[in-house]
Amino acid sequence: xMIDTHCHIQFNSYKxxxxxxxxxxxEKGMILNCVGSQIDTxxxxxxxxxxxENIYATIGLHPVHxxxxxxxxxxxxxxxxxxxxxxxxxxxxAEHPKVIGIGECxxxxxxxxKDANKDExxxxxxxxxxxxxxxxxxxxxxxxxxxRDAYDEMVEFLTVIARxxxxxxxxxxxxxxxxxxxxxVRNDICGVVHCYSGNWAQASKFIDLGLYLGFTGxxxxxxxxxxxxxxxxxxxxxxxxxIERILIETDAPYLxxxxxxGQRCEPWMVEEVAVKIAEIKGISxxxxxxxxxxxxxxxxxxxxxxxxxxxPQANLKIPLTKEGFFSKICAFFNKQYSxxxxxxxxxxxxxxxICYLVCAxxxxxxxxxxxxxxxx
Numbered sequence: 107x108m109i110d111t112h113c114h115i116q117f118n119s120y121k122x123x124x125x126x127x128x129x130x131x132x133e134k135g136m137i138l139n140c141v142g143s144q145i146d147t148x149x150x151x152x153x154x155x156x157x158x159e160n161i162y163a164t165i166g167l168h169p170v171h172x173x174x175x176x177x178x179x180x181x182x183x184x185x186x187x188x189x190x191x192x193x194x195x196x197x198x199x200a201e202h203p204k205v206i207g208i209g210e211c212x213x214x215x216x217x218x219x220k221d222a223n224k225d226e227x228x229x230x231x232x233x234x235x236x237x238x239x240x241x242x243x244x245x246x247x248x249x250x251x252x253x254r255d256a257y258d259e260m261v262e263f264l265t266v267i268a269r270x271x272x273x274x275x276x277x278x279x280x281x282x283x284x285x286x287x288x289x290x291v292r293n294d295i296c297g298v299v300h301c302y303s304g305n306w307a308q309a310s311k312f313i314d315l316g317l318y319l320g321f322t323g324x325x326x327x328x329x330x331x332x333x334x335x336x337x338x339x340x341x342x343x344x345x346x347x348x349i350e351r352i353l354i355e356t357d358a359p360y361l362x363x364x365x366x367x368g369q370r371c372e373p374w375m376v377e378e379v380a381v382k383i384a385e386i387k388g389i390s391x392x393x394x395x396x397x398x399x400x401x402x403x404x405x406x407x408x409x410x411x412x413x414x415x416x417x418p419q420a421n422l423k424i425p426l427t428k429e430g431f432f433s434k435i436c437a438f439f440n441k442q443y444s445x446x447x448x449x450x451x452x453x454x455x456x457x458x459x460i461c462y463l464v465c466a467x468x469x470x471x472x473x474x475x476x477x478x479x480x481x482x
Contacts, residue, residue, distance in 0.1 A: 107135040108380065108395055109402040109409075110373040112210075112250065112300045112320055112355035115140050115161070116150035119359035119370055124154075127372050132160055134374045139355075139406065141210050141250055141300075143168035144189050148199055155204040162409050164207035164250050165199045166238050167191045169214040169231045173222070186217075191237045200245050206406040208242040209250030210300060211235050213263070216254040228256075232263060239267065242296070248405050249297030251317070257304040261311045268295050268315055298405060301357050305339040306346050313351055318405055319343070320353040323363035323371065326382045344386045353405070354379045354398045 110131075115138060120127055131138060140155060141164040142148025148165035155163040167189060174188040199205060213231050215224065242249045253260045298318040302309065309319060321344065329337040344352070354376050356362075362371035363378035380398065384391040403409060 107137070107399060108354065108376055109137045109139070109399055110356050110358070110376045111139045111298065111353045111402050111406070112141050112164075112322075113138055113358040113373045114143070114147070114360075115358065115373065116142075116147055116154050117359055128154075128158055128161070130372065131374045132158075134377075136160065136374055136376075137409070138162070138373050139164055139206065139250075139402075139409070141207075142166055143210065144171040144187070145192065145195060148196065152199055152202050152205060155202070162204050162206045162406070163199075163202070164209055165196055165205055166209040166211045166250065167196070167234055168210055168252060169212055169234065170217050172230050172234050173219045173227070191234050193237055193241060196238075197241060197245070200241060200247065203408070205247070206408045207248045207250050207297070208238050208245075209297070210252040211238040211249070212252035213256035213260050214252060214254050215256040215259070228259060235263075236267075247296075247408070249295070251297050251299045252301075253299055253304070257308040260299075261308055264295055264315055264317075265311070296405070298353055300353075300355060301361070302343065303336065303340060304343070306342045309343045309347060313347065318351050318353050318401060319347055320355045321379055321383065322355055322357045323361040323366075323375065323379060325386075326364040326378055327367075328364065341386055344383055349387065349389070349394070349397050350401060352383065352394075352398060353401055354383070354394075 115124060115127065128138075138161045140151040140161050142151045144167055148163070148167075151163035151165060154161045170186050171189045174186055196208075200208060212235060213228065215227070218224075218227060239249065241247075251260070295315045295317055298320045299312050300320040301322045301324070302319040303324055312319065321340075325340055325344065327337065356371050356373050356376045356379070358371040358373050358375070360371055362369050363375050363382075365378050366375055380394045381391050384394045387394075
């Protein structure tokens with residue numbers, strides 16, 4: 107079993123055959139995190155998550171959709187539609203029990219509108235990111251972070267966000283968004299830098315902030331003779347990055363691994379990324395698969411609860427969760443009341459603890475009565 111922690115199965119590239127693609131993924135035991143890029147694709151991601159047991163959703167606004175611009179990639183060409191982040195609308199989507207993250211959001215300096223002012227672009231992207239960070243904090247969800255040609259800017263920005271004064275005070279900015287004061291640095295940025303392609307110096311700073319790194323098919327591409335440094339840097343990152351901080355992803359329909367280069371990427375192709383990581387780190391592919399599943403479940407906690415406590419047919423070869431009576435209860439409630447299962451899962455442990463406490467108090471009371479009856 108593998109988890110593609112970042113794909114776009116709801117994009118138009120799959121509109122004619124998405125059911126067949128999902129079927130192929132299901133047959134391979136795949137779990138998919140379907141990531142939105144704006145409100146329409148975020149809604150569609152949630153719809154797919156409702157329809158398919160092995161699909162989960164992350165919702166958010168991609169930085170390229172903050173402006174209208176031409177996007178020309180190897181796999182597709184399109185014009186982005188400018189959108190403003192609607193906090194309440196996205197919050198409604200994010201409250202769905204199968205929404206496991208917020209994003210993808212971040213900083214993008216590769217695709218810029220014509221005659222764009224870099225400082226103005228960054229300011230608007232940071233504003234959009236802060237709103238989504240606030241939503242992630244409010245709902246206790248991890249962030250899926252997009253960075254392209256802006257790694258140094260992103261490190262600096264996240265470092266500022268991760269700072270708090272001892273009193274956790276904040277300075278109101280001109281746009282009304284609270285900007286943390288400088289002070290103690292804490293690892294409170296919960297999320298993943300997806301499709302990582304920076305160097306190790308930058309990667310180590312993201313890791314220090316508590317973030318995971320997501321790797322795609324880019325890792326499998328051969329080194330360019332004219333410009334070998336990007337590939338060499340990426341290999342160095344994988345070598346140095348602790349396996350406990352690595353996630354595997356496809357970014358499908360983009361970035362098909364070298365074995366399938368030129369084809370539309372599909373989530374099951376993530377296995378090629380696992381193979382390459384195993385090769386670079388000198389470990390088995392099975393170890394990479396198992397550890398990246400554990401990592402994904404640790405980061406995307408709602409995925410762990412929903413899938414592995416409510417789906418008896420989930421076939422795990424590694425003991426990630428406890429099976430038993432509670433799992434069977436959750437499975438029953440999932441079938442009957444799927445939208446309330448998340449709340450149910452949160453309440454049951456607390457109810458059980460209260461029952462234990464009541465029983466303990468009753469035992470103490472009975473013992474006290476017996477003592478008074480026989481010894482006083």
